Amino acid sequence: MDQAAVEYRRFLDGDDAGLEALIRAYKDGLMLFLNSYVQDLAAAEELMEETFVRLAVRRPHFRGRSSFQTWLYAIG
Numbered sequence: 001m002d003q004a005a006v007e008y009r010r011f012l013d014g015d016d017a018g019l020e021a022l023i024r025a026y027k028d029g030l031m032l033f034l035n036s037y038v039q040d041l042a043a044a045e046e047l048m049e050e051t052f053v054r055l056a057v058r059r060p061h062f063r064g065r066s067s068f069q070t071w072l073y074a075i076g
Contacts, residue, residue: 004068012059023052026069030076051076 004025010018027048034051035044054060054075062071 002068004072005062005064008055008062008068011055019052019056022055022072026072027052029069030073033073034076047076 004022007018007021007025011022012018030051031041031044031048034047035041038044038047051072055072060075062068065071066074
């Protein structure tokens with residue numbers, strides 16, 4: 001299990017620092033990835049924020065079939 005998956009598990013177990021660590025680690029890369037689709041940096045930033053809100057609110061299950069980054073980017 002990679003470190004990001006461990007951080008997400010920490011968050012699911014009630015430690016908000018896990019989500020904060022994920023946001024710090026992935027926000028810029030996710031935003032640039034999303035910008036490659038929408039070609040609008042402001043829209044990409046909004047989509048990135050919505051992705052992390054989705055993680056925080058819906059708490060989807062990460063099954064580990066791919067890397068955490070791949071799973072996160074698919075949500076985005």
